[in-house]
């Protein structure tokens with residue numbers, strides 16, 4: 288059984304691969320203490336505290352925080368206290384625990400940043416981590432009634448402490464919905480919009496919220512659409528060049544793997560994957576069949592990992 292030091296180190300290393308920084312929340316996720324769903328509810332302001340931490344034995348949390356600090360300091364990581372605010376309209380500061388002292392809350396808010404980053408990169412990471420989260424608008428699955436004006440139904444709502452609000456009562460009814468599916472259009476519309484909100488919907492099978500689009504100002508959407516149309520050809524060529532580059536990298540990787548396997552001892556070669564009975568036996572065709580399989584597996588492995596806190600996967604619905 289690995290010690291807590293080893294488990295914390297493993298969770299921290301895994302988090303480091305994604306973001307060049309490590310937070311206590313990353314480690315809790317790696318230890319299986321806090322799920323993305325717990326974190327979503329807390330960040331959305333629906334739970335006052337991070338509930339799984341409340342259930343821990345006294346001393347266990349402190350032990351993990353100490354282990355993380357020792358791991359980070361031994362590698363020269365720099366601490367950065369990070370703001371945690373809710374995705375609600377009041378942007379209230381989030382507390383991890385109901386009755387913890389400020390020193391514990393401060394340790395829980397402290398992110399450890401890799402010394403490998405340049406000063407500019409470090410500033411960018413700190414700025415990104417301190418940026419307030421997007422406002423959250425929910426696409427409901429059930430009937431609902433606005434707790435302010437009493438209007439029933441509606442496609443979208445904002446969840447407040449007192450209950451759901453319609454977009455008119457939440458002062459968001461001047462925004463328009465841009466469905467998820469076009470990352471460039473979404474990014475540009477959001478950047479141009481003075482106010483925006485992320486629209487999510489509960490996915491019953493996955494048991495978590497999934498992103499359905501964003502609400503942005505009408506003018507911002509028009510500006511983003513015009514911008515996308517203007518450089519559509521340029522972006523198409525960039526995508527083509529990217530595809531070609533990845534295909535070249537896949538082919539190079541395949542060649543290296545084939546050469547390495549060919550250079551292995553007969554005993555090692557006997558452990559190499561066996562050829563499928565349906566694969567043609569002639570040399571060129573067999574090699575190309577293997578290459579295709581290797582390319583497919585390489586592409587699957589090389590997909591970027593997303594950290595869909597609050598569900599960041601999108602469903603294609605529009606294109607610019």
Ligand SMILES: [Zn+2]
Pocket residue numbers: 433434435436437438452453454455456457
């Ligand atoms: Zn209302």
